[in-house]
Amino acid sequence: MIDxxxxxxxxxxxxxxxALVTEEIARRNNTDPVSELTHFYxxxxxxxxxNEKSKYWWFSPAELCDLYMQES
Numbered sequence: 606m607i608d609x610x611x612x613x614x615x616x617x618x619x620x621x622x623x624a625l626v627t628e629e630i631a632r633r634n635n636t637d638p639v640s641e642l643t644h645f646y647x648x649x650x651x652x653x654x655x656n657e658k659s660k661y662w663w664f665s666p667a668e669l670c671d672l673y674m675q676e677s
Contacts, residue, residue: 615655622662626670630645648673
């Protein structure tokens with residue numbers, strides 16, 4: 606079990622978190638999650654998510670989707 610999240614352990618969490626977020630974005634936009642993936646990786650929200658210090662990893666997929674949608 607992971608006691609704390611570090612930049613290294615965040616790399617383990619990111620793939621599943623990104624998958625859930627892009628599924629939520631696709632659901633809201635009525636699009637394909639795979640097509641949303643490239644856009645999400647280029648977003649400010651993703652840049653914050655991949656930075657452990659931002660604590661974005663703590664947000665739910667719905668909250669991250671909201672942040673992403675506010676960028677557009």
